[in-house]
Amino acid sequence: MKARWVLDTLWPELPQVDCTIVAKWWPWDYYCVSTTRVWQDTSAPIYKSVNGNSALPRQYATHVYKCDKNGRSDVNHFYYMKEYIDSGLARRGHKEVVELMEKGRLKF
Numbered sequence: 001m002k003a004r005w006v007l008d009t010l011w012p013e014l015p016q017v018d019c020t021i022v023a024k025w026w027p028w029d030y031y032c033v034s035t036t037r038v039w040q041d042t043s044a045p046i047y048k049s050v051n052g053n054s055a056l057p058r059q060y061a062t063h064v065y066k067c068d069k070n071g072r073s074d075v076n077h078f079y080y081m082k083e084y085i086d087s088g089l090a091r092r093g094h095k096e097v098v099e100l101m102e103k104g105r106l107k108f
Contacts, residue, residue: 001025002104009071015039017060017087018094021071022101031079031101032067035060035094038083058083060090062097064106079108 001024009019015037022031038061064080067073080097084090100106 003102006098006102008098017090019071020094020098021067021069022098023069030067030069030071031064032071032073033062033064033094033098033101035062035090037087058085060084060087062090062094064097064101064108080106 004023004025006023007021009016009021012019017035017037018033019035020033022033023029024031038059061081061083063078065073065078066075082093082097084093097106
């Protein structure tokens, strides 16, 4: 089902990179698409053992979860999640997820 309306946040709060609220046609059915920077402890033993040839750690993540019309939620259940290694990929990935939800092509 396509989205009824989509609201992009103009000034997302840190550590968010981007935040969008998607309203479905069913009343009181809202989803928040939030892309945030994932803070990782670089002093952890896993990072000390990583050599230069290893893959870069995931630094950004996009989450989709149910929310109210203002984007607030008290549940930590994610319907969709994707990780990225840099902010450029994270922003593009966020836009792709919002477009899929807007067209009704992202199924949970």
